[in-house]
Amino acid sequence: MNSYVRYAVAFGLIFVAALSRLVPHPLNFTPIAAMALFGAVYFNKRFAFIVPIAALAISDYILGFYTEMYFVYASFILIGFIGLWLKNRKSIFTVGGTTLASSVLFFVVTNFGVWLTGTMYTKDIAGLTECYVAAIPFFRNTLAGDFFYVAVLFGVYELVVRYAEKRNVVKA
Numbered sequence: 001m002n003s004y005v006r007y008a009v010a011f012g013l014i015f016v017a018a019l020s021r022l023v024p025h026p027l028n029f030t031p032i033a034a035m036a037l038f039g040a041v042y043f044n045k046r047f048a049f050i051v052p053i054a055a056l057a058i059s060d061y062i063l064g065f066y067t068e069m070y071f072v073y074a075s076f077i078l079i080g081f082i083g084l085w086l087k088n089r090k091s092i093f094t095v096g097g098t099t100l101a102s103s104v105l106f107f108v109v110t111n112f113g114v115w116l117t118g119t120m121y122t123k124d125i126a127g128l129t130e131c132y133v134a135a136i137p138f139f140r141n142t143l144a145g146d147f148f149y150v151a152v153l154f155g156v157y158e159l160v161v162r163y164a165e166k167r168n169v170v171k172a
Helices: 003-020 032-042 050-063 069-086 092-117 125-166
Strands: none
Touching: 003 032, 003 050, 003 125, 032 050, 032 069, 032 092, 032 125, 050 069, 069 092, 092 125
16 A cells, blocks of 8 residues: 555544544543554654644634643643654554553643643642542543544554555555
């Protein structure tokens, strides 16, 4: 399968994942971390960060921007770096481990942003701790969404590529 077809499939999957942010869904059950990992693994470095961040920005434009968005975007850029590490180490275990690491990173970075920019918590260790504890119930959805969307994006992509190569749909 040539690189143009591979990119078309990858872009299509990210587009569909980005659209899924626009339909009703449980809080934090989103495809963005999966898109950041997926983009870093399957695109070259030029597109690895641009495509997932652009998809996030477009959907945020539609949904509305928010105070903590810089922390959200930073966390997805960091997740992209995790994906670059994963690129040549793909296995079910490394994909699962990097998905878990991505979920934890998102939790830590974005809730730090909520604490730092918000007014709900005192600006001390007690307030930071309170912020993280209050966010724990949302972490379950983050984990579930990240694992679900990683399985869908990586799984569908690999199935399409293997099917196309087996059928010689497009020569490499």
